[in-house]
Amino acid sequence: ELYDTTLGHVGHSWEREEFDLDFKANKPIGDRHHLAFGLSARHVSLDVTEVATAPWRFTAFDASTGTFRDDVPILDYGSSPDSFTRYAGFVQDSIDLDDRTILSLGAKFEDSDLSGSSIQPGARLSYTLDDQNILWGAYSRAYRQASLVERYTKVSYGRLWNHPLVPNQWTTMDFVADPTLDDERMDAFELGWRNRLQENLLLELSLYHYDTKDAVFSGPPIYSTSDVCTKGAELTFDYNPSASWRLRGGYSYSRGKKDGAPQEDFPESMSNLSSHLSLRDDLIFSQSLYYTGERTIPSAYNPIPIDDYLRLDLGLVWRPDESLEIGFFGRDLLDPDHPENMYNDLDVEPGKVKRTFLLSITKKF
Incomplete structure (x- = not known):
């Protein structure tokens, strides 16, 4: 290789x-x-x-x-x-x-x-x-x-x-x-x-x-x-x-x-709940809810606290036939953005994850 x-x-x-x-x-x-x-x-x-x-x-x-x-x-x-x-x-x-x-x-x-x-x-x-x-x-x-x-x-x-x-x-x-x-x-x-x-x-x-x-x-x-x-x-x-x-x-x-x-740089408590519901044979509705507890990231400047947060993802997948799949997904829907992580000692501000939407089309030949 x-x-x-x-x-x-x-x-x-x-x-x-x-x-x-x-x-x-x-x-x-x-x-x-x-x-x-x-x-x-x-x-x-x-x-x-x-x-x-x-x-x-x-x-x-x-x-x-x-x-x-x-x-x-x-x-x-x-x-x-x-x-x-x-x-x-x-x-x-x-x-x-x-x-x-x-x-x-x-x-x-x-x-x-x-x-x-x-x-x-x-x-x-x-x-x-x-x-x-x-x-x-x-x-x-x-x-x-x-x-x-x-x-x-x-x-x-x-x-x-x-x-x-x-x-x-x-x-x-x-x-x-x-x-x-x-x-x-x-x-x-x-x-x-x-x-x-x-x-x-x-x-x-x-x-x-x-x-x-x-x-x-x-x-x-x-x-x-x-x-x-x-x-x-x-x-x-x-x-x-x-x-x-x-x-x-x-x-x-x-x-x-x-x-x-x-x-304290890793959350003590984390939980998740996901649901997959077949609305009909060709249509699936998925929901995922995540909870992440608070933590503190060490830094050469000042320790950075990251609050606990909830994350909600939703998705709808349509399969009109065996060769075609169309999906629409929304991620991190509860907030416009929220901090999740940062690199120890180099960043002075934690990176933020933004609300996103995704359309996917998969065709099999």
Whole structure:
């Protein structure tokens, strides 16, 4: 596979050539075991091009080289590694311990030029109480490899006039990569209960605890790593009042700590309710209502509070025949605009999501 990507506004383009080899298989062993396994290999090569673009093409002191330059690109990958190989494999055995209990054990093995070798084990146990109730628990370990931007790319995100160390001159403001970043490691513990109260109503409750080591956080002027703990719960339902009407919804509660300190940059409470109603065989009316709790985004200037908000989406889809679909959708209909997010430390005002309308026409040949 060959990918060619250009970000003209920042003067950055790259061509990625990728070779993949993948094998997967599964096989029953006796009456109680079902074995799944696989192997894969991937080789990636990069060709990166960077140029300085307007309005940034003027002389400034480049702090990383200690020289005055007029050709500092916004994204500078430099002479960083341009080819990588990764080998991976997995094995999993699903064991019927008895008529009610299933145990799944497995692991993923990986060896990469970027992150070295790792083993990611996993286990899941489910128990059927009766025809309506299932209990389950799971543990897994996962790794996230630091990205090429985080490890190797210098980001020149601004220019500063009259820096105390470089008076009466422009100085680049750089976001320096860190090639020593380790992989993030997350241990996930989960418990769940599934209950079919009646034929057309399904309830699910899940509890989780995620423990992440060496999580990478970006923020000028450097990347940093921290230990993060997240725990919470989620309750969902799926209900069909009739053959033509489906309701789905849920509520989630989450709390997080970073190096032991409580974090408020993610909403504690979120909920949603969606409805899909077939007005007739060729006409579907959909409604979705979302609630997101308040939060506070950290910033190098001042913490930015984002209030809780409701979001309403509506859609009407007409299918006159099997080959044609016409849809009209409205999103974020309750407000002309409202803030939802911002990038830590760089923006002084959160971005706002505006009310939008969309007409789609899909024709299949």
